[in-house]
Amino acid sequence: xxxxxxxxxxxxxxxxxxxxxxxxxxxxxxxxxxxxxxxxxxxxxxxxxxxxxxxxxxxxxxxxxxxxxxxxxxxxxxxxxxxxxxxxxxxxxxxxxxxxxxxxxxxxxxxxxxxxxxxxxxxxxxxxxxxxxxxxxxxxxxxxxxxxxxxxx
Amino acid sequence: xxxxxxxxxxxxxxxxxxxxxxxxxxxxxxxxxxxxxxxxxxxxxxxxxxxxxxxxxxxxxxxxxxxxxxxxxxxxxxxxxxxxxxxxxxxxxxxxxxxxxxxxxxxxxxxxxxxxxxxxxxxxxxxxxxxxxxxxxxxxxxxxxxxxxxxxxxxxxxxxxxxxxxxxxxxxxxxxxxxxxxxxxxxxxxxxxxxxxxxxxxxxxxxxxxxxxxxxxxxxxxxxxxxxxxxxxxxxxxxxxxxxxxxxxxxxxxxxxxxxxxxxxxxxxxxxxxxxxxxx
Amino acid sequence: xxxxxxxxxxxxxxxxxxxxxxxxxxxxxxxxxxxxxxxxxxxxxxxxxxxxxxxxxxxxxxxxxxxxxxxxxxxxxxxxxxxxxxxxxxxxxxxxxxxxxxxxxxxxxxxxxxxxxxxxxxxxxxxxxxxxxxxxxxxxxxxxxxxxxxxxxxxxxxxxxxxxxxxxxxxxxxxxxxxxxxxxxxxxxxxxxxxxxxxxxxxxxxxxxxxxxxxxxxxxxxxxxxxxxxxxxxxxxxxxxxxxxxxxxxxxxxxxxxxxxxxxxxxxxxxxxxxxxxxxxxxxxxxxxxxxxxxxxxxxxxxxxxxxxxxxxxxxxxxxxxxxxxxxxxxxxxxxxxxxxxxxxxxxxxxxxxxxxxxxxxxxxxxxxxxxxxxxxxxxxxxxxxxxxxxxxxxxx
Numbered sequence: 001x002x003x004x005x006x007x008x009x010x011x012x013x014x015x016x017x018x019x020x021x022x023x024x025x026x027x028x029x030x031x032x033x034x035x036x037x038x039x040x041x042x043x044x045x046x047x048x049x050x051x052x053x054x055x056x057x058x059x060x061x062x063x064x065x066x067x068x069x070x071x072x073x074x075x076x077x078x079x080x081x082x083x084x085x086x087x088x089x090x091x092x093x094x095x096x097x098x099x100x101x102x103x104x105x106x107x108x109x110x111x112x113x114x115x116x117x118x119x120x121x122x123x124x125x126x127x128x129x130x131x132x133x134x135x136x137x138x139x140x141x142x143x144x145x146x147x148x149x150x151x152x153x
Numbered sequence: 154x155x156x157x158x159x160x161x162x163x164x165x166x167x168x169x170x171x172x173x174x175x176x177x178x179x180x181x182x183x184x185x186x187x188x189x190x191x192x193x194x195x196x197x198x199x200x201x202x203x204x205x206x207x208x209x210x211x212x213x214x215x216x217x218x219x220x221x222x223x224x225x226x227x228x229x230x231x232x233x234x235x236x237x238x239x240x241x242x243x244x245x246x247x248x249x250x251x252x253x254x255x256x257x258x259x260x261x262x263x264x265x266x267x268x269x270x271x272x273x274x275x276x277x278x279x280x281x282x283x284x285x286x287x288x289x290x291x292x293x294x295x296x297x298x299x300x301x302x303x304x305x306x307x308x309x310x311x312x313x314x315x316x317x318x319x320x321x322x323x324x325x326x327x328x329x330x331x332x333x334x335x336x337x338x339x340x341x342x343x344x345x346x347x348x349x350x351x352x353x354x355x356x357x358x359x360x361x362x363x364x365x366x367x368x369x370x371x372x373x374x375x376x377x378x379x380x381x382x383x384x385x386x387x388x389x390x391x392x393x394x395x396x397x398x399x400x401x402x403x404x405x406x407x408x409x410x411x412x413x414x415x416x417x418x419x420x421x422x423x424x425x426x427x428x429x430x431x432x433x
Numbered sequence: 434x435x436x437x438x439x440x441x442x443x444x445x446x447x448x449x450x451x452x453x454x455x456x457x458x459x460x461x462x463x464x465x466x467x468x469x470x471x472x473x474x475x476x477x478x479x480x481x482x483x484x485x486x487x488x489x490x491x492x493x494x495x496x497x498x499x500x501x502x503x504x505x506x507x508x509x510x511x512x513x514x515x516x517x518x519x520x521x522x523x524x525x526x527x528x529x530x531x532x533x534x535x536x537x538x539x540x541x542x543x544x545x546x547x548x549x550x551x552x553x554x555x556x557x558x559x560x561x562x563x564x565x566x567x568x569x570x571x572x573x574x575x576x577x578x579x580x581x582x583x584x585x586x587x588x589x590x591x592x593x594x595x596x597x598x599x600x601x602x603x604x605x606x607x608x609x610x611x612x613x614x615x616x617x618x619x620x621x622x623x624x625x626x627x628x629x630x631x632x633x634x635x636x637x638x639x640x641x642x643x644x645x646x647x648x649x650x651x652x653x654x655x656x657x658x659x660x661x662x663x664x665x666x667x668x669x670x671x672x673x674x675x676x677x678x679x680x681x682x683x684x685x686x687x688x689x690x691x692x693x694x695x696x697x698x699x700x701x702x703x704x705x706x707x708x709x710x711x712x713x714x715x716x717x718x719x720x721x722x723x724x725x726x727x728x729x730x731x732x733x734x735x736x737x738x739x740x741x742x743x744x745x746x747x748x749x750x751x752x753x754x755x756x757x758x759x760x761x762x763x764x765x766x767x768x769x770x771x772x773x774x775x776x777x778x779x780x781x782x783x784x785x786x787x788x789x790x791x792x793x794x795x796x797x798x799x800x801x802x803x804x805x806x807x808x809x810x811x812x813x814x815x816x817x818x819x820x821x822x823x824x825x826x827x828x829x830x
Contacts, residue, residue, distance in 0.1 A: 059342065071334045071342040076350055099339065143344045144332040148366040149275035149305040162595045164548055167556045188556060207550070207557055208741025208748035233766075248556035394765045396737050399595040402755070403734030404762060406780075408704075409788035414594055430707055432776035 004029050007105060011052050013080055013129055021122050028111035033103050040081070040096040047084035047092045048109040053077055056102030061095040069095055073140075080133050085109030086126075162399050165205040165250025168193075168226060170243045176311045180276060181241040182217065182229045185249060192223045194251070198283030199258030199390065199418045203398040204228065205250030206243070210236040213395040213413070215280035216254060220287055226251060229279035229311065255398045256417050259284050260388055264360040268296040270352070270382075272373050274303050274345060274365025278311050280390055280417075281364050289322055296359075298325040299352045303345030303369070306331050307338045326352060345369065346376045356381035362418075364390040371428055374421050387421035408433060459655035461669040462676050464648065468500040468526060470667035471610075472573070478663070480571035480608055483539055485532065490518055492532030494539070497573070504529055511618040511802065513811030525644035530618040531576055533807055535730030536583060539570055540603050541590075547599070547737065547750040557748070569606035578621075578799040580611055580635055581628035582730035588793045589733060599752075608659070611639035613680075614687035620802030622815055625693035628799040631684050638664065641680040652680035692805075692815045694786070695822065696796065702822055703787040707779070711821050716775035718810045723756035725804035725812075726781065731789075731797045734762075757781050782817060 005026045008014055014022060032051070034040055040051065043063055057076045061069035072094065075081055081104070084092050090109070116123030160166060168185035175181055187193050194202075201215045218227025232238045243249060261284055269288055271281050288295045300319060304310050310329065320327035328348045330341035341348060345365075361377050363370045370389045377387055391412050396402035398413045405412040408427045410419070427433055463471065475482050476498070484497040487504045497503070503526045510517045511530065521528045549560045575583075587604065590597035611632045623629030632639055637660035640651040652672055655661040672680075706712075726732040736755035741748045755762065758777050763770040771777045789797030798814070805813045 059339075064336070068336055070336060071338060073343050074330075074341045074347070078350055140344050140347065143368070143372065146368065147305060147332065148368045149309065149332075161598055163598070164559050165550075167558070169556065205739070207552065208739060208745060210739045211737070246555050250550075250557070392765065393770065394763055396735070396755075400593060401590070401595075401597055401733070402736060403757065404736075404755075406784065406788070409791035411792070432771050432773060433707075433780075 004031065004105070007054070008052075011105070012078060013052060013133075017125060021125055024115050024119070024122055025107065025112065028108040028115070030106050030108075031103070032106040034098040034101070036098060036100045036102075038098045038102075040098055040102075041092050042095050043092055045092045047082065047090045049106050050080065050082035050085050050109055051104040051106055053079050053081055054103045054105065056104075057099040058102060059097045059099050061097050063095065069097070071097075073137075074099070080130075082109075083130050083134065085113070086130055162252060162255075163397070165203070165211075165252050167248040168251045170245050170247045170249060171225070173241075173243075173245060176229065177309050179233075180229060180231045180309075180311065182227060183241070183243065183249075184218070184225050184227045185251065186225050188248075193226050194254055195223065196220060196226070196254035196283075197258035198261055198287055199280055200254035200256045201280075201398070201417065202226065202228070202251050202253035203255070203395075204240060205252070206236065206239040207248070207250070209239040211250075211252075211396075212236050212240060213398055214240075215390075215417075217279035217282045218286075219290075220283050221290055229276065229282075231276050253398060255413055257415065257419075259362050259390075259418050260360060260420075261287050264288075265294050266296065266358075268354040268359040269298050270354055270359050270361040270377075271298070271300045271302075272345060272361060272363045272365075272377075273301070274369040274373075275305065275309065276311065277363075277365030277369075277390070278302055281362060282312065282315075284362060285319060289319070289325075292323060296324070297354050298322070299354050300325070300327045301345055301348045301352060302327070302329045303348070303365070304329070304331055306333050306335055307340075328352065344372070346373055349376060349380060359386060361387045362390075363388065367392075367428075374425075378421075384422035384425060385420060388418055389421055389424060390417045391419055391424065392417060459661055460672040460677060461653045461655070461664055462672045463651045463653055463664075463667060463669040465524075465526065465642070465644065465650055467668055468503075468651070471663070472497070472500055474663050474666040475571045475573075475608065477666070479568050481568040482571045482573055483536075484573035485527070485529070487518070491516065492518070492529045494532070494534050494536065494574075500526065503527070503574075508616075509618065511620045511806040513620065513805050513813050514808055515811070516806050523644040524649065525642055527574055527612040527640070527642050528644065530614065530616060530621065531578070531801055531803065533728050533803060535728070535801075535803070536572055536575065536579055537586065537730055537733075539572075540583065540607070541586060541600060541733065543754045545599060545752045547752050549747065549749040551748070552746045569608065570603070571608035571610065573610045574612040575609050575632075575636065576612060576614060576801070577629035577632035578623045578626075578801040579730055580609065580632050581623075581799045582801070583609075584635060585731050585793065585795060585797065585799070586733065588795065593793070608663075609636045609638075611636040611656075613639055613641040613684050615642065615683040617687045617690045618802060618806070619691050620805040620813075621687075621690050621800065622692040622694060622802060623800035624688060624690050625696070626796060626798055626800035630687035630690070636660070641683055643676075643679055643683055645683075647679070650676075652676050692802065692813070694798070694800070694815050694818050696786075699796075699818070700787045700790055702818075702825065703783045706821050706825065709821055709824065711817065711824065712775045712779045715812060715817055716773065716778055718812060719774050719778045720809060721758040721760075721774045721777055722809060723758040724807045724809065726756040726758060727754065728803040728807045729785075730799060730801060730803070731785075732756075757784070782814060785814075786818065 008026050009022050059071045060073040064070050171186050172184040196216050201213050203211050204214050205211045214228045217229040232241050273281050334342045363373050374387050393405040393412045395405045400411045400414045485492045486495045486502050492504050505526050506521050506524045508521045509529045550557045590600040614630045636656040639654040734755045735752050738751045785797040
């Protein structure tokens with residue numbers, strides 16, 4: 001049976017993390033499930049958690065007046081959901097909407113923020129990893145914006 | 154059926170427009186048949202024809218139909234200028250001049266026994282469709298078939314019904330994504346590389362064929378390499394200005410290669426050093 | 434005595450009517466004032482004779498009927514960006530070196546009707562495409578570098594994947610009379626390109642003009658059966674050993690060349706110099722006027738234009754010379770790939786000297802020097818290669 005420790009340690013996001021740090025992280029981790037259609041978080045909510053998606057699909061949405069929210073990105077297995085917990089004012093900028101039944105590891109952001117404040121080495125390890133995620137998302141977003149399929153520039 | 158005689162590659166042969174399908178607001182598929190019940194020119198997936206609209210101009214267009222059908226040639230064209238607009242405005246019964254087929258096609262034979270990964274962007278699915286037809290018509294000769302397709306928005310999707318039908322085939326995966334979903338799209342949103350995490354194939358036994366805008370082919374090929382595919386097993390379809398299609402006009406040169414004769418399909422190992430050369 | 438020229442000279446296309454010849458057999462002498470006999474013999478065989486004439490202060494190729502249309506007694510002085518005609522001391526017919534035009538003016542014309550079509554019912558048909566009724570060309574005064582250039586075009590239009598039927602038709606019966614060079618212009622560098630300074634094969638006749646004292650005469654080598662037969666219709670006599678040695682001495686004058694290209698590893702040199710700073714420097718001078726591509730005997734880029742008449746019932750496709758220096762040349766999807774002049778100059782030079790080798794097995798340059806002479810700002814391709822190579826050796830790029 002998979003322990004939380006095992007799942008966290010094996011997740012690509014935490015690869016290479018010191019055993020001690022992994023323990024620290026696991027201390028803030030828990031297993032969660034969402035049903036298809038459920039909102040994991042909403043724009044404007046306090047951002048105190050992030051998720052490692054283990055199964056299922058999640059859509060990042062933006063609220064649009066007069067009609068249903070617009071999906072700006074979809075995330076799936078192995079993806080990290082949420083980084084607003086890392087940067088002030090710690091508030092979600094988008095909705096996260098489970099498109100299918102979703103299983104994830106939830107990491108308590110507040111708990112982790114405190115641990116990072118007292119252990120800067122842990123903080124550095126987490127920031128390194130999140131920098132990579134942000135870079136990937138920024139690159140993808142830029143490509144989406146580029147409208148590569150357009151016929152005229 | 155009368156076999157096509159060898160023809161001067163610079164003279165167009167009349168083909169008659171038989172069917173017109175509107176795929177998207179600006180993209181149409183035209184099915185052409187030779188006159189007099191002749192056989193159509195045989196072609197390999199990835200090859201293109203030079204299509205001539207009487208007195209207007211000529212276009213290099215990839216053949217997007219079934220290679221196994223010898224009574225027709227099918228093309229999917231997006232209207233972007235005078236010549237393409239004239240082409241898609243043809244009516245049933247009109248004659249269009251066809252030269253070709255020309256060019257080096259996709260490595261369909263080399264892919265036998267392996268997993269086939271098709272990555273298409275926008276209208277890039279059209280030159281890849283003949284590969285899909287070939288693989289599905291000879292299903293047991295190939296491993297898994299993975300089709301990853303990205304477009305700007307849902308209304309730009311080509312061949313919707315076929316995409317659904319292909320998804321139902323044995324050992325076949327079809328995943329589509331859009332850059333921007335709009336109000337009602339509930340599928341994947343993001344660039345086509347975000348679909349890789351869902352694709353199931355054997356890295357060591359796969360051949361990838363990529364077609365779409367050059368930027369897209371670059372970042373897809375790069376990501377496929379990161380996924381463990383060897384450069385020799387990744388293929389792209391390049392595009393440049395073409396006037397003749399047979400290597401005389403000099404316009405389509407890309408480094409030392411004539412895209413009309415040495416391409417349009419190239420192995421990524423060969424093309425990789427050229428892709429970075431700005432204004433080559 | 435061994436001839437001055439080495440064993441270079443582009444092979445004639447397979448299947449063409451021009452056979453490679455032995456070098457010392459079948460050599461004749463024709464007095465210079467009997468040159469008209471040669472032209473008359475050609476006309477009698479229904480050839481359309483093309484040769485050098487004087488027009489617009491330059492030596493240009495035109496249809497000729499008589500020897501007195503040739504630029505007798507004239508020579509040219511050439512420098513980067515400069516061409517002047519000057520009077521000679523003697524009355525040599527072929528005393529110039531090379532004019533702005535090459536034989537592609539006729540074999541690969543600047544404007545050609547490719548085919549015409551007309552509507553019939555709901556379809557169309559291509560109209561009878563045959564070029565009947567035009568006489569075959571006889572080229573009088575082909576320089577060895579030009580002969581090489583014709584051989585290069587043969588590789589592209591006859592020997593590659595698809596034949597160009599128009600070129601095929603114009604080329605097949607062409608009668609070639611080489612005028613061996615006895616002097617080089619300051620801009621010539623055929624020696625380093627191994628395309629000259631003399632022709633050893635691939636011609637019907639090769640004339641070496643002896644005009645500097647002694648009898649003014651042509652020492653003529655027959656390069657084919659029909660060349661020999663044509664001479665039989667003139668008062669040409671067999672050449673003596675003295676004729677032969679004088680001819681060789683005359684031809685050695687063409688070996689004194691001021692310019693050269695070192696072709697060692699030129700492919701790798703240019704492919705690896707894509708980001709060389711020299712391209713910016715030459716681009717600052719280059720006007721992208723395309724003169725070099727117009728005068729170059731091997732440049733072959735063309736464009737096509739589809740036309741239709743007012744009734745819409747008739748259509749035609751025309752072929753025109755094009756140049757990679759135009760902005761539109763690489764236009765695709767709303768913009769040009771080679772936007773800057775730098776990219777276009779680099780494309781031209783890299784193609785000519787390097788990519789051509791990958792494409793056709795030979796260099797695209799025959800060392801005729803026209804691009805140097807006719808560049809308005811005097812860009813010198815030999816200098817550009819030298820500077821790129823030197824900078825690389827010095828580790829400057």
